[in-house]
Amino acid sequence: MNVTLRQLRVFRAVAAGRNFSRAGDQVGLTQPAVSRSISELEAQLGLKLLDRTTREVALTEAGQSLAARLDRVLDELEQALADTHDMASARRGKVRVASSPTLSANLMPGCIAECARRHPEIEFVLLDRIQKDVLDSVRAGEVDFGVVVEPPAADDLYGETILEDPFCLILHPSHRLATRSSVRWSALDGESLVLLDHASGSRRLIDDALAGHGAHCEVRQQVGHATTAFRMVEAGIGISVMPALAVPPAGLQALAVRPLVPRMQRAIMLVHRRNRAPSPLAQRVWRLVRETVALSPSSRSPPHPVRSTPRTK
Known part of the structure; x- marks a missing residue:
């Protein structure tokens, strides 16, 4: 059945006042629109809800049964709709x-x-x-x-x-690549690396970038935190590829940071x-x-x- 909320509200207004004109005033419809809405509801239900004459409007047995339950059902539905609408303006x-x-x-x-x-x-x-x-x-x-x-x-x-976050190279200032203002990915070929482990969302992207630029490297250590990798680079275990966000805003006190080109992010x-x-x-x-x-x-x-x-x- 394709029964609408408006049809039910119109029927409730007619059932309460037993008058099409007053029901129309209550729900904001003309009398013909009220009559049409009732006819559509009856057609959907497959039975008559009202007996209409020129002098009165009376509820049929089916109409009485529906009217008796409709107030509670519509009140609950309207409260549910109001509560849902209030969620849109929730501020706390x-x-x-x-x-x-x-x-x-x-x-x-x-x-x-x-x-x-x-x-x-x-x-x-x-x-x-x-x-x-x-x-x-x-x-x-x-x-x-x-x-x-x-x-x-x-x-x-x-x-x-x-945000697009580029990768960069972290290395000891004494490393041969530290003299460059930027470093090509391909220049990492043969280097020993300290990388984030595969629990990091970045590791997959770093591996793909290295492979895509022909850089075959030995991964000496795989760690869970960037700070750990930085300390290992300081200790000379290898160099590291890191997302730029992992580098503190003030830089790294004992290490050099170089952009990797072409830019991969x-x-x-x-x-x-x-x-x-x-x-x-x-x-x-x-x-x-x-x-x-x-x-x-x-x-x-x-x-x-x-x-x-x-x-x-």
């Missing part, structure tokens, strides 16, 4: 966001601070997790959305790119379940993260070469 609540470690450390603090400044009534809860766990949290509905390095294509996720994305739109409150935080990142220094300029002097022992 908790929004849970999962983010991979490099992004948690270098992008999310500014977003959380901006949310506290602009929307103090929203509690921004950050879950700092490796990329796979972030994606699992999004898929399970544990969080409202995630902030990740571009994941492999997935039909169940919707993603929006908010990772996309930083916001993701949510494709068929489950975030709540209106979460959508406000989504927009805030996007806007805050767009205004951040990391979104406006690539990393510049940084020359450092080794610490004296």
Whole structure:
């Protein structure tokens, strides 16, 4: 049956007042429109609800049965619709966001601070997790959305790119490549590397870039955190390829940072379940993260070469 909410409201008004004109005034329709709406409802139900004469309107047995239940049903439906509508203007609540470690450390603090400044009534809860766990949290509905390095294509996720983050080379200032203002990927061929492990969303992209430029390298160590990789580079274990966001804004005190060319980058994305739109409150935080990142220094300029002097022992 294709019964509309308007048809039910019109019938309720007619049943209450037993008059088409007064019912029309109540629901904002002309008398012919009221009559047409009742006829359409009766046609959908396959029976008469009203007996109409020139002098009165009377409910049939079916009409009495429907009218007796309709007030409660419509009241509950209208309350449900009103509650849902109120969600669109909700301004207070908790929004849970999962983010991979490099992004948690270098992008999310500014977003959380901006949310506290602009929307103090929203509690921004950050879950700092490796990329796979972030994606699992999004898929399970544990969080409202995630902030990740571009994941492999997935039909169940919707993603929006908010930042392009280039890769750079981290090396000891005494290394032969440190004399260059930029380093070609192919120049890494034969070098020993210290890289993030495969739990990082960046590792897949780094491996692809190295292979694509013919750089066959020995991976000496695979670590979970950029800081660990930096200390290993300082110790002379190898050189490292890192996303620019992993480099502190002030640079690395004992290491050199060089852009890699041609420029290869990772996309930083916001993701949510494709068929489950975030709540209106979460959508406000989504927009805030996007806007805050767009205004951040990391979104406006690539990393510049940084020359450092080794610490004296």
